[in-house]
Amino acid sequence: MKKNIIFNIALVTFFINGCTPDVIDIDVKPSEPGIVVASKIIPQGFMFVALTKSFSPLEPIASEDTTTSSLLNNYLVSNAFVTVSYSGQIDTLSMLGPGIYISTNTLLTNYNTYTLNVTEPSTGRHASAVTNMPGQVKFDTVYPVVIKNPDDTIISVKYVLKDNPNEENYYVVNYILKQYSNGANLDISSFFNRGSNKILAEFDLLNDASFTNNILTKESTLKNVSSTDSIAVEIANITKGYYEFLTAFKSTESIVAILTSEPIHFPTNVQNGYGYFNAYYPNSKVFHLGQY
Numbered sequence: 134m135k136k137n138i139i140f141n142i143a144l145v146t147f148f149i150n151g152c153t154p155d156v157i158d159i160d161v162k163p164s165e166p167g168i169v170v171a172s173k174i175i176p177q178g179f180m181f182v183a184l185t186k187s188f189s190p191l192e193p194i195a196s197e198d199t200t201t202s203s204l205l206n207n208y209l210v211s212n213a214f215v216t217v218s219y220s221g222q223i224d225t226l227s228m229l230g231p232g233i234y235i236s237t238n239t240l241l242t243n244y245n246t247y248t249l250n251v252t253e254p255s256t257g258r259h260a261s262a263v264t265n266m267p268g269q270v271k272f273d274t275v276y277p278v279v280i281k282n283p284d285d286t287i288i289s290v291k292y293v294l295k296d297n298p299n300e301e302n303y304y305v306v307n308y309i310l311k312q313y314s315n316g317a318n319l320d321i322s323s324f325f326n327r328g329s330n331k332i333l334a335e336f337d338l339l340n341d342a343s344f345t346n347n348i349l350t351k352e353s354t355l356k357n358v359s360s361t362d363s364i365a366v367e368i369a370n371i372t373k374g375y376y377e378f379l380t381a382f383k384s385t386e387s388i389v390a391i392l393t394s395e396p397i398h399f400p401t402n403v404q405n406g407y408g409y410f411n412a413y414y415p416n417s418k419v420f421h422l423g424q425y
Contacts, residue, residue: 168260170408184210214252219245260406267370269414279425291352296344303376306337311363369413378409
């Protein structure tokens with residue numbers, strides 16, 4: 134029996150050693166950083182474009198000598214030349230702050246094709262993108278539901294939306310919480326008086342398959358919202374490309390998903406860069422939950 138045990142151990146050891154691959158040294162060079170684009174539109178008003186720099190996972194981005202502010206400044210694209218063209222005209226955006234660019238003339242008309250061009254003089258990097266603005270949609274019905282239990286309060290939003298059966302449509306529903314600010318944060322959409330906006334992690338992505346007989350009735354529960362807060366609910370008709378970008382983004386909401394899922398390659402419409410240049414026409418409703 135003892136001989137058999139020794140033989141079996143030796144056999145298992147042989148197979149383990151035989152199946153273990155040789156160590157291969159791989160020299161992987163960090164990828165070149167690129168310009169990352171994000172955008173926000175206030176219809177009949179402004180277009181905001183946020184520009185940052187990407188970095189490689191192999192690149193050391195922090196050390197004992199770096200600080201939060203200096204680290205952030207390393208990845209903001211400042212003093213870039215940014216233009217948005219549409220309907221035969223070109224608007225040059227002004228830098229409102231490091232990495233934030235604004236045009237006050239971009240959206241005098243709606244439902245155009247918009248072309249973004251970005252040049253960073255210090256590096257010579259250039260990025261561009263083209264997007265369309267789909268037609269505006271509105272909720273058929275939307276209202277908050279506040280359920281006060283002895284132990285907690287449940288806040289949800291219920292809405293009804295009609296779909297156009299003659300078009301392929303994609304929608305996003307955003308939930309925005311009013312926060313009081315000391316003025317340090319940039320508030321680009323004034324949903325609230327004397328308050329800034331925080332877009333909540335919960336947002337709904339919808340497509341034609343979400344509807345039954347072209348009607349959708351949905352109720353979404355909101356986290357980290359109290360019965361005394363004010364919220365805005367925003368609906369927008371978006372492009373298929375931006376829908377796919379948001380779908381990929383939503384799948385990486387938690388650190389658990391990032392560590393346990395396959396690597397996510399975010400869709401992009403940016404040439405020579407990353408992120409997504411979008412232009413949608415939102416419709417929003419504001420609710421003061423203390424009234425419900």
